[in-house]
Each structure stands twice: as structure tokens, then as C-alpha cells.
Amino acid sequence: MNLYELLRGPLLWLSFGVFLGGMVVRLALFVATSRKKDKPIYRFWSWKWLWLSIVHWIVPVNVTAKKNPIVTIVGFLFHICLLVTPLFLLAHGVLWYESWEISWWSLSEKVADYMTLVAIGCGLFFLVRRMVAPHVRVITTAADYVLLAVTLAPFVTGYLAYHQYFDYYTVMILHMIFGELMLVVIPFTKLSHFLMFFVSRAVTGMEFGRRDAPSW
């Protein structure tokens, strides 16, 4: 088994396993602890406030979108490209088909290429903002830079691989390593907001909601 096969096979399984398993464990731990220590969540449970809270932030209909339109637009573009590009990339679809004979809709290669650039561009915007804006710099830790790099690395290497800049094999190996690395770190870092965003929005939405106060 060469390095490519290792990354394409066992390590891919491992990283999907750690990613999904890690998220399930996080959620389970939250539920277990909250049953004992966060009883107001269950006492004031409200599907209405739960959904309203999530919906108002998953589409930008909230006070922050009005107050900070630029960060909101860049943030939404960043997240959309981050999620949509890898899931609907033609080349990734081919891999799924080769392994499982399953396929779904995919983006045109040109659109995917632009979306990759948008993701990288938005990431650079956040990098510069983090270094320049005093109120962002003051709360920045080394982990913030590392995680931004880990998030952008699959996109940069993916772009290089598609255009076959540098040595294709090496770039592709790096692309796979970074992609799998990103999946693996999600459950253990602030990137866990991938899932915990929904949990936090739900509990805060209900906490505000039980006082008839919207949290958006």
C-alpha cells in the first residue's frame, strides 16, 4: 500500500470516524451533563424559540447582520463555499462513485474553481482582520491562526492540484492530509461549532424566549 492508498483508504475511514464519532460524543456529553447541571433547558423547552433562534442566524436576519454587514457577507460566503465546494465537487463525486457507486449533483468545474478562490479570499480577509483590528487581535490565540490555516489548506492545495501547479502527486497527497486533518480536529477545537452552533443557538434562543425576548 502506497501513501496515496493509505490516505484514500484506512486514514480516510479513520478521519471520518473520528469526525462523526467525536461529534456524537460531544453531543452525548452535552446532554448527559446538562440533564444534571442545566435543568432550565429542559424545564423551559420550546420548539418555537429553538427554531426561531437557529433560523434567524442561519440566514442573516439578525442584529449583527445589520450592525456588521461586511463581516456578515464575508462570513456567509466563507461558510457556504466551505461546505458546498467539497460536497459537490465533481472530482470528489467521482471518488464516491468509484468506491460506492453512489453519485449526486455536482458543481461545474468552473464554478467550483471560483468558489475555492472565494473561500481562500474570505479566509485571508479574516486573517488580515485578525492581525489588524485591535479588538480581534486581543482575543486571538495561536490556535486561531493554526485552525484558520488548517481550514484553508485543503482549499489551497485543492486549487493547486486542480490546476496541476507543482508536482501533482505531492500536492494531491498534501491535499488529502490537510482535508483529513481538518475533519479530525473539528470535534476537539472551536471548529466544533460545526455542530455546537445549533446547540448553543437553541439553548440561548429558549433562554431568551422564555422571557419573550428574541435573541437576534
Added chain:
Amino acid sequence: MAEKAAEFNPEVFKKTSDEKMSARLKMWLEMCAHCGLCADTCHYYLANEQDPKMMPAYKAKKVLDAIKKKGKIDEATLNSLYETVYGECTMCRRCTMFCPFGIDVASIISMARGLCVSQGKVPENLVKVIENYFAHGNQMALTQEDWIETLKWMEEELQEELPGATIPIDKKGANLLYTVNAREPKFYPMDIAHAVRVFHIAGEDWTMSSKGWDDTNLAMFAGDLKSAAYVSQLVRDAAEELEVKRVAITE
């Protein structure tokens, strides 16, 4: 310095933070993306020439940093934490409204105040006030005699203007139990009269209680949840004893 250090109890600090670390607090402390969108939602940040150290996420991070040390913090760190959680946040929750994740910084600050309490770091006045609740059932250390007398006095004053207006005390089965801030009978008794005027004109079925009438809960501001529960219970007990339908609190 050595004497002061003896007051620290790292074990207690760690034990308290473990006890207080709920699922939500842990999630919020860990998930903050450090995006900085909370900065200009905070009146401390805006009122201090946009000092980055006044932004909500920075204060929350300070709490997290202290907790991460598992009690192994020096006096300067504890003092700085104390200054932040008591002097630089009113726990108004405005930042939570603007946070994309809805992180409740106020809860984090409240928890950290509790941590300071565990190290004997509480504002002196707050300690005194909390003692008052236990000794007298209200923060101003008013005796029951003073309280009833104030109500009688207000009733008399009011009757000159509104004949027939009364302040029912300990009336069983009323619709409403009206509770006040103990500062009202102590310093601003006319505030009570204003409310009575409204109840009288509206024809409300209401009462005041001879005990458990102070609706403030300053123990809560110290993150001292055991005392806070005791204080809330005083009003609840009064409401249950008088079999009222609801409790109204003063503005």
C-alpha cells in the same frame, strides 16, 4: 505577600469551578470563535474609548484562562479576574444578542464571581447586604416593625388624596402579591405610594406581605447561588403562605 497567599485555596478554586461548570458554560467557553463581533455591543467597550480589553470575549477568555490553570493562579491573576468580573460587566446580556452563537457571557461572568467568592474575594458592601438577607429577610436590614410602619404611613398619606385607598397586608388568596426593592421603604417610600395608587384605581385584588417582601437578590450578583436560592425562597414562601395567584415585582 506570604500572608495573603495563605488565603488562596487552589483546591477550593478548582472544586468550585468543577461544580459550577455546566454543559452550557463548558460549551460556550470552548466554542467562542474569537470573531470580535461582540466588541461594540458592550457599553464598557464603548465608554472606555474602545479599549479592546473591555470587550465581552476578552473577559470571557480571561475566565477561561484562569479556570484552565486548575486553581494554580497567583494573586495578581485572581485580583485582575476579580476587577474584570465585578468592575467591567453588568451582566446585561446585550453581547449575547449580537453573538452569532448566542454565547451567554453574563453566565460566564456570574460563574467567575462565584469563583472569586470561593477565594474570599467579594465586594465588602455586597457581603454586608447578603448578611442582611439572612438576618432580616431584606437587603436594607429593615425590621418588620419599620416595614409595617412605613406601609401604614404611606396608607395614611395616600388616603388624604384618595379616600378609601388601603394597603392590604397579609391578605390571603389575593390575586397579586406586590413586592418591592428594600431601598423603597428605606429611602423612597413615595415609590410604594405610586404603585398603590395604580392598584387602587385599577381595582386590583392585591396584597403586600409582612415578610418575604424584598424582591431584590443581590446574592445573585455575587454568583453566590446558595444564598441567592435562599433569598428567592423568602418571596416564594410568602406567596405560598398567602395563597396568591402571582407575584408582582417593582420596577
